[in-house]
Amino acid sequence: MKLLTHNMLTSKCLKGVSVGYPLGINATEVTTSVVDFDPEFISRLIPKLEWHALKQASDIIGEKGYLPEALIADYENNEEFLKKVHHALLEIEVVSGNLVCPETGRSFPINNGIPNMLLNEDEV
Amino acid sequence: MIKTGNMKRYLMWFANENIEFRFPEIQSILSLLNIEMKFIQKPDVTEPYWIVQFNSEEDVQQVANRSVSLKLCLELWADSVTIEDLHSQLKQYPKQFYERYFSPDETFKIELETFCRHLTQEEKVRKIEEFHYLPVQGSVKLKDPHVCLQYIEYYGTDPNKPPLHPYCVFFGRWVSNGLRQLIRTFSLKSRKFIGNTSMDPQLALLMANQAKIAKGDIILDPFVGSGSLLVAAAQFGGYVLGTDIDYLMLHAKTRPSRKKQKVREKDESIKANMQQYKLSARYIDVLVNDFSISFWRENLKLDAIITDPPYGIREATERVGTEKKDFTVSEMHLMTHIPSKIAYGISSIYKDLLVFSSKHLKLGGRLVCWFPIFREDYREEGLPSHPCLKLIANSEQILSKLTSRRMLTFEKMEEPPENQQEIKFNGILDFREKYFEAREETRSEKRTREAKLRNQNKIEYLKRK
The missing domain is CATH 3.40.50.150 (Vaccinia Virus protein VP39)
Structure with missing residues (x-):
């Protein structure tokens, strides 16, 4: 699971959960790979991200403080910054571990890089 | 707006399958790429070709580079229902449109494609030689020439009984292929x-x-x-x-x-x-x-x-x-x-x-x-x-x-x-x-029927022996 995917997921569908965002990450195996960098895609993507969630996830999974606290201005023209965001979003991958609902603590296992978001029949 | 008048005509040739998907696909591509295309001849859904106009050759290439239904695209120089008329049209085709493709340093080839009829190599060569009047000056090159001229004979879409003479014939300069190779x-x-x-x-x-x-x-x-x-x-x-x-x-x-x-x-x-x-x-x-x-x-x-x-x-x-x-x-x-x-x-x-x-x-x-x-x-x-x-x-x-x-x-x-x-x-x-x-029959009904048939065939086979 890449951090871009993590940025898009909530556990709001669980009973009694009001926000469910961002999900916590417990990673037991993390890999990094090289993915072709497309600055246009990243700058189109940035306004759609929840920055605080990405920053938080990158601090836990990657290097602490790798991304700044707040989104910088004029990021479209800052290639170095776009490369960093690209790395955090697409190159870091959680291979195994858990995603955790911040309100109920319900955890969702990640195996082979694929999160399992299935609920049990008593939860639906 | 498409300017009419001196606009070039293009022939779009499609694969003869998934016919209902052809028009929506091209529509979507035109809308995605913001390209205008105009029909010159109202397309007949049963025919695998369209005759259209585009604002530029670049537009044609862009559309072809996205389309899976499209086989190829020609800049259309002549089209007719008889071969004789095609030749006479081609002889009158304005010089300014083809001159630059016929200059001495442009290598070229003429290709013949027939749809729904097989021709022998000899027949093909004879048909190609009929274009001898084209004032080409460059040399022939069969592999990757600068200019590829294409002659198409269309014998309909029913491969079982093709007519003796083609329904229509086309001649033009090859512009682009579609994305058929991606299917492979x-x-x-x-x-x-x-x-x-x-x-x-x-x-x-x-x-x-x-x-x-x-x-x-x-x-x-x-x-x-x-x-x-x-x-x-x-x-x-x-x-x-x-x-x-x-x-x-x-x-x-x-x-x-x-x-x-x-x-x-x-x-x-x-x-x-x-x-x-x-x-x-x-x-x-x-x-x-x-x-x-x-x-x-x-x-x-x-x-x-x-x-x-x-x-x-x-x-x-x-x-x-x-x-x-x-x-x-x-x-x-x-x-x-x-x-x-x-x-x-x-x-x-x-x-x-x-x-x-x-x-x-x-x-x-x-x-x-x-x-x-x-x-x-x-x-x-x-x-x-x-x-x-x-x-x-x-x-x-x-x-x-x-x-x-x-x-x-x-x-x-x-x-x-x-x-x-x-x-x-x-x-x-x-x-x-x-x-x-x-469903007309259930799975077990089908299985019994097939088994019966197999048995019968076996008995007949043994009898013949």
């Missing part, structure tokens, strides 16, 4: 990971074109299966996401779909397919997820959704749930519990899909999906619909005498209301129920 590149035969219902590559590419996928778009397939639609979406520059309720499928632990394969290979996966086609840079993720329970962030906006939901025939229509009352999973079993599933009727699947799409598509974003139907019951009003989604195209692929499926393209026209409960949906016939009901 993505062939399921050579794909690493496939499932029982993997989509035919040609149809997958057509869906990606209907979805108007552009570079850098985010695309979701909520019933991803073996990910065959993601391959097509990524090929056109989309970044792809998929979800499926089938854990074993996403982890490639299901029984192999190839007849000769006993066990799946260890490294089969949707990701491995993306690597095979060098598209892994555009693979985001796949998740195991029940589509009826959304884990996506409320404000997530997707550029397109392309999907082939299960019809309940070859893949089950299921969601998590139980018929038991007050069921709970005990603490002891929680770690290893596999949730039970209940039927997820086709009408609920399509209702959920339309509601989801109306919420998560960007404005102008498209949903492309298949919908199974009984041919005799088909009415356009019976298709799934949603007030915020406009049906743009609807093309039929016939599956059997009784059944077919339709590729539906919807475009999001406006944001839906907060509470979608109030939206009324027309009842969608449950395809699965009717499928098993309307």
Whole structure:
């Protein structure tokens, strides 16, 4: 699971959960790979991200403080910054571990890089 | 606006299959690339060619570089119903249009293509030599010439009884080929990971074109299966996401779909397919997820959704749930519990899909999906619909005498209301129920009939001996 995917997921569908965002990450195996960098895609993507969630996830999974606290201005023209965001979003991958609902603590296992978001029949 | 008058005419030649998908595909590509095209001759749906006008040759190339239905495109110099007339037209073709292609330093070749009739090499050469009057000065080069001139003879579409003389003939300068070669590149035969219902590559590419996928778009397939639609979406520059309720499928632990394969290979996966086609840079993720329970962030906006939901025939229509009352999973079993599933009727699947799409598509974003139907019951009003989604195209692929499926393209026209409960949906016939009901014979009946026939053949064979 890449951090871009993590940025898009909530556990709001669980009973009694009001926000469910961002999900916590417990990673037991993390890999990094090289993915072709497309600055246009990243700058189109940035306004759609929840920055605080990405920053938080990158601090836990990657290097602490790798991304700044707040989104910088004029990021479209800052290639170095776009490369960093690209790395955090697409190159870091959680291979195994858990995603955790911040309100109920319900955890969702990640195996082979694929999160399992299935609920049990008593939860639906 | 297209300026008429001195505009060049182009001949677009299509593959003679999936005919209903041709027009919607080109329409989608024109709209995606913002290119204008004008018909000079009203196209006849039964003929595999169109005669059109474009503003520039670059436009023609761009369209051809996206189209899977298109075989090739010519700058049309002459066309007629008789060969003699074609030659006389060509002799009068204005010099300023062809001069630069005939200069001494341009290598060239003339190619003859016949449709629905086979000619011997000798006949072909004789026909090509009839163009001797063309004032070409360059030398002939058969491999990669600068200019390729093409002569097409069209003998109709029925290969069993082609007429003696062609219905029409065309002559022009080759401009571009379509994307037919991609169908081979993505062939399921050579794909690493496939499932029982993997989509035919040609149809997958057509869906990606209907979805108007552009570079850098985010695309979701909520019933991803073996990910065959993601391959097509990524090929056109989309970044792809998929979800499926089938854990074993996403982890490639299901029984192999190839007849000769006993066990799946260890490294089969949707990701491995993306690597095979060098598209892994555009693979985001796949998740195991029940589509009826959304884990996506409320404000997530997707550029397109392309999907082939299960019809309940070859893949089950299921969601998590139980018929038991007050069921709970005990603490002891929680770690290893596999949730039970209940039927997820086709009408609920399509209702959920339309509601989801109306919420998560960007404005102008498209949903492309298949919908199974009984041919005799088909009415356009019976298709799934949603007030915020406009049906743009609807093309039929016939599956059997009784059944077919339709590729539906919807475009999001406006944001839906907060509470979608109030939206009324027309009842969608449950395809699965009717499928098993309307089938002429049951599986066991078919088996007995076939066994009987085999037996009979065997007896006859032994008698002959």
